[in-house]
Amino acid sequence: MIEIRARHRLGAFAIDVALEGRGPTLALFGPSGAGKTTLLNIVAGLTRPQEGRVVVDGVTFLDTVAGVDLAPRLRRVGYVFQELRLFPHLRVEGNLLYGRRFARHGEPVADFDQVVELLGLRSLLTRRPARLSGGEKQRVAIGRALLADPRVLLMDEPLAALDDARRAEILSYIEKLRAAFAIPIVFVSHRLSEVERMASDIAVLDHGKIVLTQTTVAPPPRDRRETSR
Amino acid sequence: MGDEGLELSALLAPFSPQEWTAIALSLKVATVGMFVSLPFGVAIAFLLARRDFAGKSILNGIVHLPLVLPPVVTGWLLLLGFGRQGPFGRALEGCCGLVFSFRWTGAALAAGIMGFPLMVRAIRLSIESVDLRLEQAGETLGATPAMVFATITMPLAAPGVVAGMILAFARAIGEFGATITFVANIPGETQTIATALYSATQIPGGEAIAMRLTIVAVLIAFTALLAAEVLAARVSRRAMEL
Numbered sequence: 001m002i003e004i005r006a007r008h009r010l011g012a013f014a015i016d017v018a019l020e021g022r023g024p025t026l027a028l029f030g031p032s033g034a035g036k037t038t039l040l041n042i043v044a045g046l047t048r049p050q051e052g053r054v055v056v057d058g059v060t061f062l063d064t065v066a067g068v069d070l071a072p073r074l075r076r077v078g079y080v081f082q083e084l085r086l087f088p089h090l091r092v093e094g095n096l097l098y099g100r101r102f103a104r105h106g107e108p109v110a111d112f113d114q115v116v117e118l119l120g121l122r123s124l125l126t127r128r129p130a131r132l133s134g135g136e137k138q139r140v141a142i143g144r145a146l147l148a149d150p151r152v153l154l155m156d157e158p159l160a161a162l163d164d165a166r167r168a169e170i171l172s173y174i175e176k177l178r179a180a181f182a183i184p185i186v187f188v189s190h191r192l193s194e195v196e197r198m199a200s201d202i203a204v205l206d207h208g209k210i211v212l213t214q215t216t217v218a219p220p221p222r223d224r225r226e227t228s229r
Numbered sequence: 230m231g232d233e234g235l236e237l238s239a240l241l242a243p244f245s246p247q248e249w250t251a252i253a254l255s256l257k258v259a260t261v262g263m264f265v266s267l268p269f270g271v272a273i274a275f276l277l278a279r280r281d282f283a284g285k286s287i288l289n290g291i292v293h294l295p296l297v298l299p300p301v302v303t304g305w306l307l308l309l310g311f312g313r314q315g316p317f318g319r320a321l322e323g324c325c326g327l328v329f330s331f332r333w334t335g336a337a338l339a340a341g342i343m344g345f346p347l348m349v350r351a352i353r354l355s356i357e358s359v360d361l362r363l364e365q366a367g368e369t370l371g372a373t374p375a376m377v378f379a380t381i382t383m384p385l386a387a388p389g390v391v392a393g394m395i396l397a398f399a400r401a402i403g404e405f406g407a408t409i410t411f412v413a414n415i416p417g418e419t420q421t422i423a424t425a426l427y428s429a430t431q432i433p434g435g436e437a438i439a440m441r442l443t444i445v446a447v448l449i450a451f452t453a454l455l456a457a458e459v460l461a462a463r464v465s466r467r468a469m470e471l
Contacts, residue, residue, distance in 0.1 A: 044369050072368040085366040089384045098380075102371030148370045 002026055002152065002184060006042050014041065015049070015208035022215055023200025024178060025185045029192070030205035036188040037082065039205070040154045041188065044079050045072035056152045057184065071104065078145030078183070082156040085136050086129035092140050093125040099148025100118045109181050110146045118176055135166035141175060146177065155187035157180050159194055174198065205213035239437035241380035248438060249415050252445055258333055258421060262341030263348070263394055270345060270393065274352035275378070295407075296346040304410025307339055311411075335412035336404075336419045343404045344455035351396055351457075355381060355389020374461030388460040395460070399453035402446065422446050 002021040008014065015035040018025075028036040041047035043054055045061065048069065054061040060068050061075050078099075086095050096112070116122050119139040129137060138158065145153055158174065159167045171194065178185060178198075189195050197201055204212040245253070276282070277289055295303050311318040311329045320325040329335035342372050367377040383390070405423040412419040414428060426442040429435035 022289060046365055046369070072470065073371045073373060075369075078371055079366070079369040081362070081366060083362065085360075086361050087366075087381060089381075097368070098372075099370035102373075104375070133449070144370070 001058070002043075002186065004039065004043060004052075004054050006039065006052035007056075008038070008047070008052070009043070013208060017203075017205070017208070017210055018157040018209055018227075019203045019213060021186065021201040021203075022185070024096075024100055025187070025199050026201045026203065027195040027199030028188045028205060029190065029195045029199075030211075031190060033207075034205040035208040036190075036205055038208075039155055039189060040079070040186065041154055043075075043152070044077045045070060045075050049087050059062065059151060065180055074197070076149065076151045078148050078153045080141045080145045080153065080155040080158055081139075082160065082188075084141040086132075086137060086140060086144070088129055090129075091125065091131070092121060092127050092132070095129065095140055096121070096125075096147050098144060102154055103147075103149035107224075109149055109183060113148060114180070115142030115177075118180060127142050134161055135169060138162065138166075138170055142173065142177070146181065146183070150183060153183050153185045153187075155185060157224050159189070159191070171197065191222055244441065245438075247416055247420075248425065248442065249420050251420050251442070254333060254336070254417075255402055255418075255421040255423070258336040259344075259398050259404075260338050260341075261334075261337040262401045263344060263398045265337070266341035266345050266348060266397065267394060270348040270397070271390065274356055274393075275351045275382075276351070278353045278356040292349050293346045295343050300343065300404070300406025301410050303342060304407035306337060307335070307342065307407060307411040310398040311335070311338060329412070331412050331415060331419060333412075333418055336408050336421060339353070339411050340401030340404050341397075343407055344400040347400050348397035349392040351461075352386065352390050353384040353394070358389070359385045388463045392457040392460040395427055395453045395457045399450050399457075402449050402453075430468030 004020075005018040007016050013035070015038055017035070017039060024065075025062050028039055032035055038047055042052060043061065045058070048062075049064070051064050053063045053065070055063075056075075056077075059075075060066075061070050062068060088097065088100065089142065096115070100112070116125070119142060121139060121143055124132065124136055124140070131139065138161070142153075142155075142158070155174075159170055162170060174185075175198070177183075185215075187198065200216050202212075202214045203210050204214075257262075273288070273292060277285065277292075307317050311321070313319065313322065313328065313330050318329055321329075327334065329338055363381055363385070364377050365439075367381045372380065402421075403423060404421070405427065408419065408421060409424050409427070414420050414424040416425075420428070422442050422445060426439050426446070429438040429442065
């Protein structure tokens with residue numbers, strides 16, 4: 001369950017959004033410049049809106065009225081950036097494990113070996129990011145986000161930079177991990193086919209405003225939510 | 230033949246003990262000055278590269294002063310501040326028994342100060358070349374600002390830090406004006422390559438000594454510059470890899 005409300009003005013660009021995702025996968029869909037990435041940055045805490053409220057799985061990340069503003073490191077989002085931002089000085093293994101040492105104590109949602117198997121990273125562990133193909137980099141970035149023990153995965157155009165074959169491959173990886181781990185996903189896309197295939201909730205953005213929302217999930221009775229997770 | 234100036238045999242003769250002492254002292258003074266100033270250099274470079282605060286341009290100006298002031302002025306200011314009667318000199322002698330006047334430690338202080346602008350400049354540029362977006366990625370993965378600095382910013386800036394150290398070292402080897410003003414030119418205590426060379430040019434028949442010390446100084450400086458160049462190239466290559 002994700003709640004995002006934000007009002008933010010940056011020069012000529014303004015964002016004014018209120019949306020809720022009930023299901024496991026929320027898609028932010030719209031043309032480039034619609035404010036999709038800004039919205040992800042607001043959830044991650046990298047952009048602070050002038051007014052807003054962000055609640056993920058019962059944890060308030062931001063509430064400008066109540067004066068709550070968690071630092072990005074305390075929000076525990078697994079952010080797969082559009083430009084990936086792999087650490088060039090670390091090998092694949094170092095990238096994957098980076099968030100691990102800061103993770104919450106207790107049982108992590110994702111186990112290292114399980115993630116490595118799932119994303120097919122075993123043979124890449126000793127390589128540097130500069131020596132990976134686009135699809136490989138994408139998988140490492142997803143693995144790194146997943147292994148930081150996140151409350152939510154944020155994916156900014158996870159498929160945009162890939163050719164059709166790679167795109168189908170990464171898409172199936174994302175579907176696998178969605179089945180394997182109970183981590184909600186918010187992803188940004190400008191392709192309808194991806195959105196239709198992956199999303200349980202869809203918000204269509206244009207010029208910083210929501211023009212349409214759609215959900216495949218009926219509002220669940222409160223008492224059944226616990227058992228279904 | 231003897232009065233035709235420099236003779237090859239004189240150039241190739243082994244270094245005298247006094248020359249060796251000056252070379253060794255130069256290396257010691259430059260090394261100590263460089264390493265002691267390094268933590269300050271990194272801290273100030275980080276502030277200048279990544280933080281906005283009141284008085285930033287004043288701090289930047291003070292850091293660069295030794296580069297533009299006549300070195301004799303810097304030496305004189307050091308004497309006023311860090312001499313035995315100076316406020317800092319007296320405090321440091323009182324708390325840690327550290328004396329600068331006419332000691333090699335003073336030469337190291339002068340060397341560190343004179344190399345400081347070059348060091349800060351190189352480190353600042355390399356920190357600025359580290360992509361902020363990588364630091365943000367570290368933050369979203371749970372790293373504290375200190376951990377981001379230690380595990381992302383510093384490793385990526387490392388070649389620039391080393392280049393800054395080398396430049397500061399090379400500058401320290403060549404330091405003359407501030408050193409001779411602050412700690413004089415005492416063989417075995419404060420006489421470095423530069424000041425020994427100066428002495429050699431003041432005595433009859435000192436040309437061979439001067440020339441040999443010159444060659445040593447050129448070799449050290451040139452090696453340092455080459456190393457700094459190679460490392461700087463590596464920084465920009467890293468930055469391209471993102």
